[in-house]
Amino acid sequence: MGTKIDFPEHINELIKSNSVFKHLDDEQILELSQEVTHSQYKKGTELYREGNRSKGVYCVLAGVVKIFKTGLEGKNQIIKFAKSGDIIGYRSVLSEELACSSAKVIEEANICFIPTDSLTRLINSSPGFTKEMLLMSCNELGEANAFITEIAQKSVKERLAEALVILKKDFGLDKNRCLDISLTREELANIVGTATESIIRLLSEFKNDNLIELQGRKIRIIDLQGLIRISGMY
Amino acid sequence: MGTKIDFPEHINELIKSNSVFKHLDDEQILELSQEVTHSQYKKGTELYREGNRSKGVYCVLAGVVKIFKTGLEGKNQIIKFAKSGDIIGYRSVLSEELACSSAKVIEEANICFIPTDSLTRLINSSPGFTKEMLLMSCNELGEANAFITEIAQKSVKERLAEALVILKKDFGLDKNRCLDISLTREELANIVGTATESIIRLLSEFKNDNLIELQGRKIRIIDLQGLIRISGMY
DNA sequence: CGTATCCTTGAACCATGTCAAGCAATGTGG
């Protein structure tokens, strides 16, 4: 087993991180490995910003990045979180448009960067790669459509309950059964699409109803079924 | 000029309808033409339904189809309208999942159907086709993300104004400067994500403010700039 | 030309946003 060619460790990790790369042959990987850069990013780093020209895509190997759009009065809407295995920023690169969202590191992250030209070459030379990208895009599209319906039809309380359930699914729980992601109240509000104050009041309501416990930003899940019931998921 | 092979007329129209087909060679088109079916659908026809297994994709040559998701209390959220040149239902086919939305004809439509197997073969044999599909998917993804932010942050009034502006852009105006698409108040509500009554009250407010005129389902656009200003688009 | 669907309006209610004020936690420079 093992690769025949001795690629840098971050390239091996990159390839393992996402199935889009699985069809590439050694030659394509070699070429790619000479163009991919790799960095550690601190919390708060902005990877790209809405309205700017994209220079390439980012592949998250570790850490967490939030993807968001800024509305009229500077209020942000979080579209998704990217974590290990996620590729972000590809939409504007492929459509050759300005970035339509911003990306900011919210947990120290380990990220590879693939320049536009390299990505374009992969698309043109590897049908398998393109096909995997297409699948990825379709999956995100399905999630986005579900999100639209949810935000349009459910109450803030239902949406918050669902957000907690989804965060639990995506990031899991630590040893204390707390959500393994640290978000400010404002960020929670920017997921749910509501005011910070509403989040605070609902979280404390959930606490009173013995669904969760709170210690600062730590949210301990006590009654997952209860949250699912409130969220109206099925 | 003209094609060397004499394909059925609907196949020629299909190929002209959308750039995803532009990279196919005569052999691929010939094969496709033997598998594609073609029908006229009356208003109200259901093409597919949320939760069912998809058998293929639909290419709209003429008419209008609404794509929507049904929420908990039977309330629908319209995700998009498909018209001439649009391909629908591809997400679930490619992801091999059950359909996550429903499609219903709202204006008599002329539609080609491409079975799953044919689509899969095209994807596997034509990198150009796959690439175009990827672009299409990315564009829809961009629109979906914009929609999320809008519905999460804007008031019902702003969203209705924006919906009218977008309908004007997508469907144009007839000779009387009326929107060239006929929607019930309920359908408008299902786009905007609100109650039918709210739409009625806001439409009549817009009428009082000399932005639009109403004659049944006909909506005449009087002051497009005014609508754009209210919508907060820029 | 009757039936079903759609549209409209009023009234009451309430979920949610907004504003204001104070506290807690965290970080920074002297």
Add this chain to the structure above:
DNA sequence: CCACATTGCTTGACATGGTTCAAGGATACG
């Protein structure tokens, strides 16, 4: 290590946009 600044959190009071319910009128379509 303290003082100060900054940022985030919480709570209360209040305003209001939007939903819901109910009832009657208009319109579309077979």
